[in-house]
Structures are given as structure tokens and as C-alpha cells.
Amino acid sequence: MNNKNNYAIKIEGLKKTYNLGKNNEFEALKGINLKIPKKSIFGLLGANGAGKSTIINIIAGLVNKTEGKVVVWNNNIDFRQRNAKLAIGVVPQELVLDPFFTPLETLKYQSGYYGVPKNEQCIEEILESIGLKDKANAYARSLSGGMRRRLMIGKAMVHRPPILILDEPTAGVDVELRQTLWSEIKKLNSAGVTIILTTHYLEEAEEMCDSLAIVNKGEIIAEGKTSDMLKKLDRKELIITLEKALPKTFKLKNLNAKLISENQIKITFKPSETNEGVLIEKIYENNLKIKNINSVEPDLEDVFLELTKN
Numbered sequence: 391m392n393n394k395n396n397y398a399i400k401i402e403g404l405k406k407t408y409n410l411g412k413n414n415e416f417e418a419l420k421g422i423n424l425k426i427p428k429k430s431i432f433g434l435l436g437a438n439g440a441g442k443s444t445i446i447n448i449i450a451g452l453v454n455k456t457e458g459k460v461v462v463w464n465n466n467i468d469f470r471q472r473n474a475k476l477a478i479g480v481v482p483q484e485l486v487l488d489p490f491f492t493p494l495e496t497l498k499y500q501s502g503y504y505g506v507p508k509n510e511q512c513i514e515e516i517l518e519s520i521g522l523k524d525k526a527n528a529y530a531r532s533l534s535g536g537m538r539r540r541l542m543i544g545k546a547m548v549h550r551p552p553i554l555i556l557d558e559p560t561a562g563v564d565v566e567l568r569q570t571l572w573s574e575i576k577k578l579n580s581a582g583v584t585i586i587l588t589t590h591y592l593e594e595a596e597e598m599c600d601s602l603a604i605v606n607k608g609e610i611i612a613e614g615k616t617s618d619m620l621k622k623l624d625r626k627e628l629i630i631t632l633e634k635a636l637p638k639t640f641k642l643k644n645l646n647a648k649l650i651s652e653n654q655i656k657i658t659f660k661p662s663e664t665n666e667g668v669l670i671e672k673i674y675e676n677n678l679k680i681k682n683i684n685s686v687e688p689d690l691e692d693v694f695l696e697l698t699k700n
């Protein structure tokens with residue numbers, strides 16, 4: 391296959407400057423390059439304000455870029471915007487549903503918007519796949535939060551786009567619903583849909599995405615296969631509270647520990663090299679008594695620190 395056809399989306403040198411009025415400007419994207427492989431689940435991971443939604447909204451044609459090239463399913467958005475738009479379905483972060491429309495009506499109107507005629511069969515299938523067949527004629531306002539989100543996914547899929555983009559699909563969603571949404575999204579992916587999602591949850595990125603780009607202050611600071619990225623995060627912390635205070639000059643034998651208060655030590659270690667049990671034994675070897683142990687997983691901030699270090 392021709393190489394350029396392997397990518398669902400290609401972005402080169404993408405910049406966005408928002409005009410804030412009164413001669414104030416803000417550069418939200420500082421030159422983004424991205425290649426998103428077809429059929430992948432690709433994550434844009436970053437803190438709030440990093441620029442994730444700006445990237446998504448430019449791809450979706452909802453925000454005008456300042457500079458750069460965006461190609462969606464081989465359509466440059468500057469020249470073939472209509473085709474580019476037809477190739478994607480977007481689920482925005484905020485739920486936008488008319489409370490007086492039923493799921494069936496919502497999907498029919500959305501089909502009309504895309505000029506997809508006579509797709510009753512397809513709508514039926516979508517209702518089935520998002521688990522809303524028995525709610526087809528219920529008002530949207532009577533649907534639970536989870537059902538509404540699924541309806542939003544259905545709405546994004548009525549024109550059968552090869553790419554589905556979800557902006558923070560599980561922000562503010564409870565744990566159980568999060569699992570359901572994840573499996574729905576994975577199902578669509580196994581059916582051949584390329585998925586792009588933004589998230590600020592490390593856990594979501596880990597669980598869902600084959601590949602990731604980490605966005606920080608309008609730039610991509612790391613990119614690659616999720617498994618490779620996580621290897622770089624081979625870091626964990628143990629905070630250990632001791633029975634007795636230690637003298638400031640106390641040195642622990644065979645242990646790289648830091649005294650963080652008079653009776654607390656912090657041990658930073660690589661899970662690939664050692665584990666909690668071994669470390670605790672070493673503490674006992676120092677004749678110390680443990681009162682409490684707290685294990686700290688790396689969070690997004692650690693990830694950023696780790697990745698921006700060199």
C-alpha cells in the first residue's frame with residue numbers, strides 16, 4: 391500500500407493563535423506534527439489547557455488554524471473541507487442534545503444534516519450498537535447520563551465516518567460508565583474505525599490507546615506506542631512512616647532513601663528492578679520499625695517531569 395495512505399490524519403507545523411482582543415494574543419499551538427495511523431486508537435494526553443481541544447476542533451473544521459497543514463483521510467482541509475468533514479465524526483466534550491428529541495429523531499435529523507437519505511436501516515443498527523434500541527422513542531431528557539453519551543457517539547457515527555474523534559469522553563463520568571464507554575469505543579475500533587481521543591487521565595490513555603502523543607503547552611513533548619511510553623515511566627515512590635524519629639544525619643544502609651520529615655522517608659524506585667517487599671526488608675535490616683506505608687503511583691505531572699528531563 392502507498393505509504394501516505396496508511397495515515398488517517400496527518401498534521402504538519404500546525405499553529406493556532408487565539409485573538410483575545412485589545413491587541414492580546416495567545417499562542418495555543420506552537421507547531422504540532424502528528425501522524426495518526428489508520429485503525430489505531432490514538433490518544434492526545436495532556437493537562438487542562440494543553441491545546442488538545444484546539445487540535446481536535448481544527449481537525450473537525452470548528453476552529454480555523456493560523457498556520458500549518460492538516461490532512462484528513464487524504465483530504466487537505468484547506469482544499470477539500472467537505473470531504474474531510476465527511477470522514478470524521480466528532481463527540482464533543484460537552485453533551486449537546488435537544489432534550490425534546492428522542493434518540494431516533496436525533497439520529498434522523500443528524501442524518502439529514504449530513505445529507506444521508508433513507509438510512510433507517512443504518513439508524514436501526516446504530517441504535518442497537520449503542521444499546522438504545524428500546525429507548526428509541528424516549529425523550530433525550532429522560533435518558534441517563536450514560537445513555538446520553540452513547541447517543542452522542544451514535545450521532546457522530548450516522549454518516550459512517552472511518553474516523554471517530556472523542557474529546558474527553560469520560561471526563562466527569564463515574565467508574566462503571568467509564569468501563570462501558572471504553573468497551574463501546576473498543577468495539578467500534580475492532581469494527582475498523584480509527585479512534586482519536588483526548589484525555590487528561592493517564593489511566594485512560596494506558597487502558598485505551600495503542601499510541602499516544604503527550605501535549606504540553608501547545609507542543610508535543612513525547613509521542614509513540616503506549617507500551618514504549620510507559621516503560622519510560624518506570625518509577626514509583628514509597629512513603630514510609632517510622633515508629634520513631636530518626637536523627638537528621640541517619641544514613642540507611644543499602645537503600646536510596648530520603649528523609650522527608652523526622653519520622654518519614656521517601657524511597658523512589660524502578661518497579662522493573664525491585665519491589666516493595668525487597669525495599670521493606672531492607673528497612674528492617676536497618677533495625678527500623680515501620681508504622682505505615684504509602685505507595686505512590688506516578689501521575690501525569692511525574693510523566694511530564696520525566697519526559698521533559700532530557
Ligand SMILES: Nc1ncnc2c1ncn2[C@@H]1O[C@H](COP(=O)(O)OP(=O)(O)O)[C@@H](O)[C@H]1O
Binds near residue numbers: 438439440443444
Ligand atoms: N476560543 C478561545 N479563545 C481564546 N483562548 C482560547 C480559546 N480556546 C482555547 N483557548 C486557550 O487555548 C489553550 C488551549 O485550550 P484547549 O485547546 O481547550 O486545551 P485542552 O483541551 O487541552 O484543555 C488554553 O490556554 C485556552 O485557555
Ligand SMILES: [Mg+2]
Binds near residue numbers: 442443444483557558
Ligand atoms: Mg479540552
